Amino acid sequence: MTIRFSCTACGRCCHGLRLLLSAEEARVWALRGGLVQILVHAAPAVNDDDEVARYKRERRFIARSGELAIRVQVMLVARFEGACPNLLPDMRCGIYNERPTVCRIYPAEIIPGMALNVGNRLCPPEAWSNSQPPFLLEDGYVTDDVTRGAITKSRATALTDVPTLQLLVQSLGIDVVALENEGFAVWTIASDRLIEALDAASSHTTGSLEETSPYTWRFLSLRPDTATLISSVGADVIGASPHEDLTYIPLY
Secondary structure (H helix, E strand, O other), X not given: OEEEOOOOOOOHHHEEEEEEEOHHHHHHHHHOOOEEEEEEEEEEOOOOOOHHHHHHHHOOEEEEXXXXXXXXXXXXXXXXXXXXXXXXXXXXXXXXXXXXXXXHHOOOOOOOOOOOOHHHOOOOHHHHOOOOOEEEEEOOEEOOHHHHHHHHHHHHHHHHOHHHHHHHXXXXXXXXXXXXXXXXXXXXXXXXXXXXXXXXXXXXXXOOOOOOOOOEOEEEOXXXXXXXXXXXXXXXXXXXXXXXXXXXXXXO
């Protein structure tokens, strides 16, 4: 299958986002005055072995919630309403040469083994016109060298960032997580405090942490049936946010 794509500079992918960042990109974004949030979700530690599951598992760390072993994923995102603060009036990127890796990849798919769903992308129909040259996929292969290189970089950085992100949330006292596929626990930390914590976490990362952290997490769920279910397998569950820095985003 060939997916043809050419950017129309519509700017849709530069508005109203939570833009996934690496640890270093988050530091730079915050230093420029942008808002960075910390999104956290987790699931019971199981060993599904398909390609997508392995990819996700490698980007999480083992922890506990009560008696339940869980895998936690921490994501740093640039948050903005309306236009990206770096978007120029003519829809060009004001930091194009320093833009985040995820911007270099879009609208391609980062996760290996996951098919690109054109319907889930913000690009207008004309961007996918058959009259456009093959750009994204040809027989499942990313044909563009720049996009392919950005995907490789993103996958590698997501792995090396895991110990840094684990140290980051622990140093900030972040201990509430949402259940994966139900929602996200969203932590909004003051920029100066976040930058300081990121610097400290990065400088103290000397390799992977111990497989099981003594740090204990609590699940935040607004659904009574979910709370009952995960409590029944030994997890600690709360039904409301205990911190002013924490909000909850349900997925449905």
